[in-house]
Amino acid sequence: MNVQIQTVRFDADAKLIDHVNKRIQKLSTFYDRIVTVEVFLKLDQLAHQIKDKIAEIKVHIPRHDFFVKHESKSFEESIDLAFDSLVNQIKRKKEKNLH
Template structure:
């Protein structure tokens, strides 16, 4: 599984990158045919005082891409919410495959 993490409008610290990598390693337990995972961490509303943190995750599996996006006040929370949604999608995809 090839993992690529991209940050937009900021530089991520190692603690955040470690958190993302640690969670993504669990993904292979749900579905073993994952080709690659792209994670995009973005800052939104740069012109305003309140900066929303957006986490987008795209998972490539054979013949399909899965995509989730969540937004909250912290990157960890955004990523965790997106990851939970992604796990549900992966599980559904696996169930469809074996029906």
């Protein structure tokens, strides 16, 4: 599984990168044929307001792509929400293919 993490408009610290990698590695327990995972971490620039932290995850498997996007006040929370939603999509896809 090839994992790419990209940050937009900021530099991520090692703790954040580590958190993302740990979550992404867990995806292989739900689906073992994942080819690549792209993670985009972005700061939403709103004038004079608290910036939202956006996490987008794109997962490529043979003949299908999954995409989730979540935003919250912290990157860790955004990643966790996106991860949970991704797991649901993968489980639904697997169930659909088995029936």
